[in-house]
Amino acid sequence: MVNVVRIQEADFSIEAEVDALRATSKRIGGIATFLGCAREFSEGRDVDSIAFEQYAGMAEQALRALRREALERFDIIDARIIHRVTTVQAGDQIVLIVVGAEHRKPAFAACEWLIDRLKQRVPIWKKEITPEGSAWVTPHP
Amino acid sequence: MINVLFFGAIADHMQKRECLLPGHEPMTIEEMVSAVGCADLQPLLVAVNQVQIHDTDYLLHAGDEVALMPPFSGG
Numbered sequence: 070m071v072n073v074v075r076i077q078e079a080d081f082s083i084e085a086e087v088d089a090l091r092a093t094s095k096r097i098g099g100i101a102t103f104l105g106c107a108r109e110f111s112e113g114r115d116v117d118s119i120a121f122e123q124y125a126g127m128a129e130q131a132l133r134a135l136r137r138e139a140l141e142r143f144d145i146i147d148a149r150i151i152h153r154v155t156t157v158q159a160g161d162q163i164v165l166i167v168v169g170a171e172h173r174k175p176a177f178a179a180c181e182w183l184i185d186r187l188k189q190r191v192p193i194w195k196k197e198i199t200p201e202g203s204a205w206v207t208p209h210p
Numbered sequence: 211m212i213n214v215l216f217f218g219a220i221a222d223h224m225q226k227r228e229c230l231l232p233g234h235e236p237m238t239i240e241e242m243v244s245a246v247g248c249a250d251l252q253p254l255l256v257a258v259n260q261v262q263i264h265d266t267d268y269l270l271h272a273g274d275e276v277a278l279m280p281p282f283s284g285g
Binding site: 105195208 | 219
């Protein structure tokens with residue numbers, strides 16, 4: 070079985086991840102997803118690509134801890150988190166969070182909580198490559 | 211020795227991704243940050259053996275892996 074939390078270079082399939090989540094329980098009545106993509110424009114600049122860096126090991130541990138905490142905090146059944154660490158082009162997929170619950174409200178709440186905490190707690194950084202040069206991204210609230 | 215890793219903008223600033231601090235005596239995180247020349251870099255996040263530590267008086271020992279990191283920007 071493919072890990073429910075992954076950091077990988079390769080692209081991912083939203084459909085495959087949703088199907089994998091649905092297969093874990095027939096109690097699931099609602100699935101919320103968050104998909105983060107690479108913008109072609111940021112802070113007033115054109116962006117050609119985004120290069121990601123991670124602290125290998127700690128980043129995946131932090132994602133696993135986030136998933137465990139979400140399962141404890143919210144009335145949800147399962148969650149999957151996939152984050153790419155590579156160089157992506159504008160429009161490419163970066164991060165996917167899929168949350169399944171009996172009802173929609175905890176699924177939405179857990180999905181939002183997970184992406185917010187991921188940005189705060191997981192040691193991953195992105196550098197935007199622009200026609201004028203490159204710059205590390207400062208965190209967004 | 212303490213193995214110090216640099217990430218993101220800090221690695222660019224240091225122009226290297228890691229360095230080894232010699233010696234066997236324990237030192238605090240604050241002392242280590244000064245020793246590697248990162249005292250002026252803020253904000254600075256620190257992890258010891260892959261666990262984030264907020265106490266700058268935390269004692270480091272030979273064999274520790276320490277990461278000096280800018281604020282995270284994944285997602």
